[in-house]
Amino acid sequence: MALTEKEILRYKHPMGVPGMGIDMQEGLKAARILVVGAGGLGSPILQYLSASGVGVLGIADFGVVMEEDLHRMPLYQMQDIRKHKAKMAASRLWGLNPFTKHYPFLLQVHPGNVGDLIENFDLVLDCSQDAATHLVINDACIIKDKPFIIAEVHNWMSWFGGFNLPLKDNERTASYRCNQELIDEYRNFDAGALGTTHGATAILLANEILKWIAGVSTFAGKLFTYDFLHNTQQIIELSPDMARLEAVRVVGILTAEAYGMELVPEIDD
Known part of the structure; x- marks a missing residue:
């Protein structure tokens, strides 16, 4: 997707990075990414992806901004307090980069809408920090053959993984379900949240997404964990569980009750 003269001027500095260039920037412009959750983690990721020139960003969130x-x-x-995050994110991001298309979806992602929602996106990024939503998105992406990322931040700790990403031999990496027991060991809901850990994780993950679009991804089939208190990092290889993957393809999307998901009323905006 060719850049306009104004876009070339706007992105001249990132295009000047060795290995990037105009082809990479055009690849970003062609990318379509859905971000589920526009809160503490999703909103800074959206800022960096939009500013970087990702062509289309979908923003799915049913919540409102709280002080x-x-x-x-x-x-x-x-002035955004008690307004819908998805709508306000789209508005603020347009002010940041009018060359990117920002589409708000004021809804809860659930078994009844997830298939249609992810259909036209190249990559799904789940920042909901909700286990049931993780599983719904996991199963839909396996069935639709969509690459996806799940990320969470808890206190000083954060993690993210690249799932169902294509490999050189045309196979796909592990899904969230394949390693759910391992990954859930890093889920910690003790009280408290720091803005800095959310922002730091967002920058790291946005950088990995840009690398993935550029074809130099290092996070396919891996779980990245960060301990910001002790400044330590782990990279864990994730293994596909073929039986679980096949079960998802055979059984399909489950009910909200089966996922343990509590449905919220639809938003009448």
Whole structure:
């Protein structure tokens, strides 16, 4: 997808990075990424992806902006309080980069809509921090053969993994279900949240996404964990579980009850 003269001027510095160039920037412009969850983790990731020139960003979130969350959501402002995050994110991001198309989806991602929602996106990024939503997105992406990422931040710890990503031999990497027991060991819901850990994780993950679009990804089939208190990092190889993958393809999307998901009323906006 060719860049306009204004876009070439806007992105001249990232295009000047060795190994990037105009082809990479055009690849970003052609990319279509769905971000589920526009809160503490999703909103800073959206800022960096939009500023980088990703062509289309879908923003799925049914929640509203709350004042006590603004410390980790610098995308929003005081006048956005109690307004829908997806809608306000699209508005703020247009002000950041009008060359990117930002589409808000004011909805809860659930078994009844997930298939249609992810259909036209190249990559799905799950920042919901909700286990049931992780499983719904996992199963839909396996069935639709869509690459996806799941990321979470808890206190000083964060993790993210690249799932169902294509390999050189045309096979796909592990899914979230394949390693759910291992990954869930890093889920910790003790009280408290720091804006800095959310922002730091967002930058790391946005950088990996740009590398993935550029074809130099290092996170396919891997789980990255970060301990920001002790400045330590782990990279864990994830193994596909062929029986679980086949079961998802055979059984299909389950019911909300089977996922343990509590459905919220649809938003009448």
